[in-house]
Amino acid sequence: MQDIDLDLLEYLVYTDTDYIKAAVADTTYLPRTVLGVGTFLLDNEGQVDLLTAKQQVTFTKFLKPLLFDVACHGIAGPETCMGNGRIEGDGLLQCYKSNIFRCRACRNATKTQSSSPEEA
Numbered sequence: 189m190q191d192i193d194l195d196l197l198e199y200l201v202y203t204d205t206d207y208i209k210a211a212v213a214d215t216t217y218l219p220r221t222v223l224g225v226g227t228f229l230l231d232n233e234g235q236v237d238l239l240t241a242k243q244q245v246t247f248t249k250f251l252k253p254l255l256f257d258v259a260c261h262g263i264a265g266p267e268t269c270m271g272n273g274r275i276e277g278d279g280l281l282q283c284y285k286s287n288i289f290r291c292r293a294c295r296n297a298t299k300t301q302s303s304s305p306e307e308a
């Protein structure tokens with residue numbers, strides 16, 4: 189597995205927990221369970237190996253998709269994505285901050301168009 193982007197994890201665990209809350213919303217898990225695993229990882233430099241088996245399940249179910257497998261929303265819906273449908277890891281933090289989920293290809297495509305509201 190790729191290394192965890194700790195800045196990204198920190199953002200999801202401490203700055204804006206809504207993404208984690210939304211991820212657990214329709215499950216039997218509690219947000220604090222997932223946040224606890226996230227906090228543990230932050231305290232241990234993202235070493236997933238140090239998690240218990242149960243924590244690893246929680247990580248794989250909720251945190252891993254938020255960190256590594258985020259769908260591009262495309263320019264006008266997911267089917268309009270100009271890339272491969274997934275957002276590159278190095279662009280994710282900005283996506284979470286702006287709440288605009290686009291891969292690099294889609295971001296570049298919108299930049300050349302008339303000014304769409306792209307808040308920093």
Ligand SMILES: [Zn+2]
Nearest residue numbers: 260269291294
């Ligand atoms: Zn895209």
